Amino acid sequence: MNTDIAASIAAKASQAAKAVANLTTEQKNAVLQSMADHIRCATDSILQANKDEVATASANDTSAAMLDRLTLTPERVEAMAKAIEQIIALPDPVGATRHIEQRPNGINIEKRRIALGVICMIYEARPNVTADAGALCFKSGNAVILRCGREAIQTSLVIAQAMQQALREHQLPDEVVSIVPDPDRDLMLALLKQAQYIDLVIPRGGEGLIRFVTEHSRIPVIQHFKGVCHLYVDQSANLNMALELLINGKVQRPGVCNALEGLLVNKVIAAEFLPQVAAAFSQHDVIVHACQQSIGYFAQAQPIANNEFGQEYLAAEIAIRIVDDIDGAMAHIDQFGSQHTEVICTENHTNAERFIRQVDSAVVMHNTSSRFSDGGELGLGAEIGISTSKLHAYGPMGLEALTTEKYVVTGSGQTRL
Template sequence: MSTDVAVKIAANASKAAKAVANLTTEEKNFVLQSMANHIREATTDILAANKDEVATAVSNDTSAAMIDRLTLTEERIEAMASAIEQIIALEDPVGKARFIEQRPNGINIEKRRIALGVICMIYEARPNVTADAGALCFKAGNAVILRCGREAIQTSLAIAKAMHQALREHKLPEEVISIVPDPDRDLMLGLLKQEQYIDLVIPRGGEGLIRFVTEHSRIPVIQHYKGVCHLYIDQSADLDMALNLLLNGKVQRPGVCNALEGLLVNKHLAADFLPKVSAALSEHNVIVHACAKSLEYFNQAQLIEEDEFGQEYLAPEIAIRVVDDMDHAIAHIDRFGSQHTEVICTADQANAERFIRQVDSAVVMHNSSSRFSDGGELGLGAEIGISTSKLHAYGPMGLEALTTEKYVVTGTGQTRN
């Protein structure tokens, strides 16, 4: 039965994708504005559904990080609607052409951007993904299948209802943005086998979910296992700047994937910098896991063993290590990082450039907070996810990452000898 339902959902989405592919940019933007308006109008209904699910999550002792992602407020709903309006303002990648060359025989070769087709989003307690993914996939000319976890299913259905209202008003099939009404795992497994209809799977959630999807999918998967982000304080760093980057990266919103999980401090700065770190993190009730060389600077830190680095805490916790130099810092990142976001704080431009070249991460930052590793902050509008695998996208994924290119060859009757 689950297989039959999965086939129906996927086939209907594939059919609906053709309707989106025929829309002009102006038509898509008009529909998107309607979606934003209807989400605002549905705020009361969305909050009511969300309140019940948050209460259930709290009673089930769900982690603070997951509850933070699950919880919606009027401000967060307005942010969802505003994000859709930001997507409207973005350039439409579909149809964008780039000339390759004219061959000696006179044929002209170009590559032109087209929609991927059908994208399946699989996510947990993140109801905002419903609006973000729905709007991004639509603007990029795709249909999307949204499979939300049971923790946020009612909230996601309420958001999707508002978006469907906009689709109906513009004579478009609701299957352009399909939401799977049943979070049953067998149904998800059935969707992962629909390679005939679905072109890409993007899971967003815990590492366990992403590994499960990757292992069972017949369809290409964009992976984002976890966000173990580091801040390296180089010998020439401005210590006031370094402290601000640390606090913003760790405590502003600790339950998200671009929050800092590791601090690496050049040994020449330890005596001056780590007492300041200790006082600041203590004020914000951050639990510190300190290496043997940094432990003495903290009153209540826990000694961390070598094999304990690389944790994604998603909480007011951080691992701290004193390193000999930048090479030591990069070696640590190579071993314990997750190719998400890495930051260097330094006044030495040569060191900054070397760090940027050598660190293998989707986003590398110099003197800026890891919290900017976000599609909206990087000018993409709402992101559909952050890829830590390199094919076909790497880093925050916006509109262009939801398209591909095809060759277009124009001639005047040439034939091949």
């Protein structure tokens, strides 16, 4: 039964993708504006559904990080609508052409950007993903199948229904943005087998979900693993700047994937910098897990063994380690990082360039907060996720990452000898 349901959902989405492929940029933008307007009109219904789900999640002892991602407010609903309007303002990648070369025999070779087709988005307690993923996939010429976790399914259904209302007003099928109404895991497994209709799967959520999807899918998967992000404070860092980057990266919103989970401090400046860190963390009630060399700078730090780093706390909690130099910092990141976002604070241009060149991470930053590792902050509009795998996208995924290229070869009757 689940196989039949999954095949039906996927087949309808595949057919709907053909309708999107024929739309002009102007037509897509008009639909997107209607989506934003309908989400605003549905604010009360969205918030009521969300209030009920937050209450249920709270009663089930859901973590603070999960509750933060689940909870919507009038401001967050408005942010969803504005994110869609930001996507309207972005260039349409579909149809963009780049010239490759003209061969000696006169044939002309180009590459033209096209939609992927059907994208299956699997996510947990993140109702805003419904709007972001739906809008991004639509603008990039794709149909999307949204499979939300049970914690946010009712909220996501209301959001999707608002978007589908906009589709109907423009004579487009609901299945352009379809949402799986049943969060049953067996149905999700059946969807992961629909390689005939679905072109890409993007899981977004906890590490367990992503590993499960990767292991069971017959369809290519873009992985968005945990965000174990580090700040390395170099010997030549501006310490006032470093402290601001640390507090912003750890405290502003600790339950998100671009929050800092590790602090690496050059041993030369540790005695000057770590007392400042201790005072700031005390004010913000940050729990510190400190290495043997750094624990003495903190009144209530918990010791951490060398093999215990690499945790994604998603809370006001951080691991701290003193390192000998930039090589020690990069070695630590290579062992414990998750290829999400890594930051160096330094005034030494050579060290900054070494860090940028050698650290294997989707986003590498110099003298700026890890919290900018976000599609909207990087000018992509809403993002569909931050890929920590390298095929075919790496880092925040916006419109262009939801397309591919095909060769277009034109000639004047040439034949191959």
